[in-house]
Amino acid sequence: MNTRNGWRVWLASLGVLALLVGLWQLVAQYELVSPVFFPAPMRSFESLWDQMRGAEFWMAFQQTLMRMALGFVTASLAGVLLGALIGLSPGARAYIEPTLELIRPLPASAMIPVFVLLLGLNDRMIIAAIAFSSLWPVLLNTVHGFKTVESRLMEVANILHLSRLEMIWKIALPSAMPDIFAGLRLALTVSLILAVVAEMLAGVAGLGQNITLAARSFRSADLYAGIVVLGAVGYATNLILERVENHLLRWRGA
């Protein structure tokens, strides 16, 4: 009963979106607003369809996702590893945590110019900037996760005579997992943003550059199509991470 009702509500809400898009189509058809800024949605969908049939689009798509993935995975591995080391040692925390707190509020994109000076305008710069910026949310959340492991669990580990490695693998890591995933979700958002910004700056082929080029030559339908694609990438990558999280944390129960 309840799920059936849920479906009905979802369908109704999809209908609202369709209605809004339809309204937009009407507004655009009667040219109530300039088509330079607000092309009819049908034209944007056509453009999306056209782009998706060309190889160029998929090249750009693949390159952007590749950069995101490389940067994100590097940052995740390094962040979890360093975070575990720092989080598990109160001694190290006293020295390192204040510095981490200083770096936390820095805008991720502010470091791009440093990487441009170091590496130049190329692929390596983009991946390095993504990895560097997405490292911090993972690292900070992992430190927090390992720091706040329930002390009674640690006592259990002592009583069971677990070795240090076993204690980390069997007790500390699972209990830090929710925090780690919160960090990973932030890092994923950061990596998409950084990929787009860095591509725009460096003028390297990719989804970010696609929309800049479309805007520069006033191809507004292509621009909207590009924005939709980036939204879809954000949605899909988040969904995948959520699935992984649900799978890994299924022991927590509903």
Next chain:
Amino acid sequence: MNRVLKGLLLPLLVLAGWELCARSGVLKAESLSFPTAILAAAVKVVQDGSLFKAALETFSGAMVGLAVGASVGIVAGVAFGLSRRLSQLMRVTTESLRPIPSVALIPLALLIYGYGVQMESSVVAFSCFWPLLIITESAVRGIEPRLIEVARLLNFNLFQRITKIVLPAALPRIFVGLRLAAAVSLVVAVTVEITANPMGLGYALIVAQESMRPDKVFAFIGWIGLIGWMFNASLLWAQRQWFGRMGNWAETST
């Protein structure tokens, strides 16, 4: 005192190591500069006034965007919070707009507004809208039901109910949302300036990078971090002053 010393040790060691490596030629000083030069550049941008001019520009872009995005977010959040049906009907629409990375809108904003404050603040407004929508909606929904009953007993109309019961009760959590959005607004403003808009701190960074002045790049990054940190700290202080224990409660429940 001991804690402060321990916290300072790592940054000081890094700075000293950096200085030594750069001066002895192990590190490329032309792309990384060194701490004393950066400090000199940081002082110089204060003396010649360029920091204040840039910071003011970034602030105006961020605050205009925050004001617009937050007000729209609060209004929508109150409406969604009061009417579950409205919130459900709009779900697919909001869920499909939310994953769009704000930076993807930069070319569109540029196409519509050209360079300037308007373009920057429109992107900032989009990114500040979401946290306030979500937090306000959940704050309004979480209002003590007895308060709503009181409003009904007093025969309040919708406007009175919102201004006299709903907003005051939800205010502490809305302020927490505002604080989070304020931090976001600065980050997004700087990002827009780095990517496209020729004004403010972000553009100063890009100019420094393009003229191959790493000392200035790092000086501006330092100032951006410090300004962001001070801004957050003062908002946190205001929250404690104005809301006291209510603020702490709102913080943990958000």
